[in-house]
Amino acid sequence: MTERSSLASDKCGQTLPMVLIIMGTGMLLTVPLVYMSKTATSMPQRWQAYDQCFLDALSCMEKTKSDIQSNFRSVYNASPLPKTRLKFVWFDTYTTNSIGASNPYSAPQGQSYSNSVFWVAIKNVRTSPSGTGRDVLLGVRCQQNGVIREIEEVVRFEPVRSRVFDYAYFINNFGWFWGNSIDAQGDIRANGNFSFGSYTPLVNGNPYASPNPDNGALGTIVGQAPTRWSLLNYYQNAPARARPGSPPATNAPSWPMGYDGNMTLYTNQPLLEMPFIGHISDYEWLATNNNGWIKQGTNTIVTGVYSGLGPSRVTNGADMGCLILDGSGTNPPIEIKGPVVVRGDVIIKGTFTGQGTIYAGRNIHIAGDIIASNAPAWPHPDTNATATATNSMSRDLLGLCAKGSTLMGNYTDPTWVAKVTPYLVPTFTKPYRIDATDTNIGYGTSYDGTNWWFNGRYADVDGGYRMNGTNQIQRRYYQSSIDTNVFRSLVQSTRISRIDAVLYNNHLVSGYVGTAAGITFNGSVVSRDEAIVYNNHVYLNWDIRLGSHAAEGINIWLPVSLASPSTIRFREP
Numbered sequence: 001m002t003e004r005s006s007l008a009s010d011k012c013g014q015t016l017p018m019v020l021i022i023m024g025t026g027m028l029l030t031v032p033l034v035y036m037s038k039t040a041t042s043m044p045q046r047w048q049a050y051d052q053c054f055l056d057a058l059s060c061m062e063k064t065k066s067d068i069q070s071n072f073r074s075v076y077n078a079s080p081l082p083k084t085r086l087k088f089v090w091f092d093t094y095t096t097n098s099i100g101a102s103n104p105y106s107a108p109q110g111q112s113y114s115n116s117v118f119w120v121a122i123k124n125v126r127t128s129p130s131g132t133g134r135d136v137l138l139g140v141r142c143q144q145n146g147v148i149r150e151i152e153e154v155v156r157f158e159p160v161r162s163r164v165f166d167y168a169y170f171i172n173n174f175g176w177f178w179g180n181s182i183d184a185q186g187d188i189r190a191n192g193n194f195s196f197g198s199y200t201p202l203v204n205g206n207p208y209a210s211p212n213p214d215n216g217a218l219g220t221i222v223g224q225a226p227t228r229w230s231l232l233n234y235y236q237n238a239p240a241r242a243r244p245g246s247p248p249a250t251n252a253p254s255w256p257m258g259y260d261g262n263m264t265l266y267t268n269q270p271l272l273e274m275p276f277i278g279h280i281s282d283y284e285w286l287a288t289n290n291n292g293w294i295k296q297g298t299n300t301i302v303t304g305v306y307s308g309l310g311p312s313r314v315t316n317g318a319d320m321g322c323l324i325l326d327g328s329g330t331n332p333p334i335e336i337k338g339p340v341v342v343r344g345d346v347i348i349k350g351t352f353t354g355q356g357t358i359y360a361g362r363n364i365h366i367a368g369d370i371i372a373s374n375a376p377a378w379p380h381p382d383t384n385a386t387a388t389a390t391n392s393m394s395r396d397l398l399g400l401c402a403k404g405s406t407l408m409g410n411y412t413d414p415t416w417v418a419k420v421t422p423y424l425v426p427t428f429t430k431p432y433r434i435d436a437t438d439t440n441i442g443y444g445t446s447y448d449g450t451n452w453w454f455n456g457r458y459a460d461v462d463g464g465y466r467m468n469g470t471n472q473i474q475r476r477y478y479q480s481s482i483d484t485n486v487f488r489s490l491v492q493s494t495r496i497s498r499i500d501a502v503l504y505n506n507h508l509v510s511g512y513v514g515t516a517a518g519i520t521f522n523g524s525v526v527s528r529d530e531a532i533v534y535n536n537h538v539y540l541n542w543d544i545r546l547g548s549h550a551a552e553g554i555n556i557w558l559p560v561s562l563a564s565p566s567t568i569r570f571r572e573p
Contacts, residue, residue, distance in 0.1 A: 057142035191274065206264050209221045210271045245382075318475070321343035
């Protein structure tokens with residue numbers, strides 16, 4: 001028994017050191033485990049802060065771009081408007097912490113956003129490749145919980161062709177399609193309400209309406225919805241000048257801005273800015289620097305800008321700067337290349353060829369059919385849409401842009417006056433704000449201390465003059481500055497039945513048009529007010545080459561709007 005007791009005593013003596021060793025080892029193991037546990041807990045938090053800091057930096061960059069654009073837009077849209085090409089000089093005045101010659105943008109320094117603090121730097125400004133806009137190098141530094149992320153973007157601010165040309169018919173006021181004798185191949189839009197009559201028109205596209213505080217519109221679409229064709233019906237019946245289908249052929253891929261056979265009525269849409277033609281000298285710069293010209297046969301009529309004698313040949317006469325372009329009959333086609341400016345009225349009819357835009361310092365009077373010599377055509381269906389698009393880009397396309405109004409037909413005819421003038425005054429028209437430079441051609445009828453307004457009375461005298469022989473007499477808004485008898489001798493004997501052109505103006509498109517076959521517009525009709533009185537039928541075929549993201553899109557120097565800022569390059573230093 002004693003021996004066993006002795007053995008038990010020895011084992012007990014060995015237990016305490018072993019326990020201490022094990023406990024010590026456990027403690028040694030516990031320290032790194034606790035550290036690892038804390039590290040394992042903090043690492044996700046650090047990575048979360050790292051990711052969140054990056055997302056906050058991206059958000060701050062987007063806010064910076066938006067705020068710079070907002071400050072610049074207030075300058076860009078200011079009245080009176082400076083020349084478009086000079087507006088972007090605003091960006092050339094900058095420091096690390098600010099940008100802008102007037103109403104400058106101040107870059108935030110140490111401001112809080114979400115759970116981060118951020119700093120913005122303007123690092124560089126360069127002229128964009130277009131020669132008009134600016135490429136701005138912006139940096140954002142963001143910090144959160146000891147984590148720092150930095151990003152840089154080169155952001156482009158520049159003008160682009162206005163999206164109003166994405167529509168077959170765009171009116172900056174009350175849009176109206178009353179009757180089943182209207183066919184629109186393309187989207188239609190009003191910066192106001194849109195109204196359809198009881199006899200529904202055909203619209204192979206989408207109608208849009210927008211609230212407009214200037215005219216009190218709520219952005220509604222009233223009346224019976226238009227009819228439309230299915231895509232199969234479109235394939236079978238669409239005219240050659242109507243845009244491609246989407247897809248352009250069975251089982252083909254979708255086609256940018258083609259007709260897909262569907263229609264949606266879009267109400268309460270955001271206003272789509274319709275830019276004013278501002279200082280005519282701005283467009284003179286455009287015409288001169290892009291080598292625009294007009295020819296007929298071997299005769300060069302305009303090189304850049306026309307400002308010479310009018311048809312009366314009277315020095316400093318009321319028709320000074322007015323130009324007649326007649327490509328009808330045996331006359332050679334009117335050939336155009338690039339942008340051209342005519343400081344007075346343009347009176348135009350006949351065949352044309354080439355691609356370009358005529359800017360008139362006042363009215364454009366369409367005295368007869370305007371026909372493209374080499375017009376595009378869109379097969380329906382189209383088994384080789386890419387080849388068609390490439391081919392169409394070289395075909396004729398004409399822009400007619402008036403700082404005043406666009407008038408069609410013979411305004412000297414009593415029937416024209418009787419049918420059209422009731423729609424040239426309130427209540428059919430409404431007062432609206434104008435560009436301050438349009439006061440030079442009589443549109444400034446009132447001033448509210450900030451903006452000039454026009455009262456909408458296009459049938460009134462405008463304060464200017466027109467020729468009467470070698471004398472001068474008062475002129476109405478819808479009349480040309482040239483002599484009435486001269487104008488009457490130029491006007492086509494039959495009513496106008498075809499206009500292959502993009503029509504754009506600061507104020508009104510109007511006229512009495514249409515033969516027994518009606519009238520066809522191949523291009524786009526864009527205006528602030530519209531009072532077209534027509535016979536029998538109106539066909540509107542939108543030219544897809546005007547589309548802002550069409551595969552066939554081409555540049556003919558149409559009016560521009562301020563583009564949304566676009567990212568040219570991004571990096572994380």
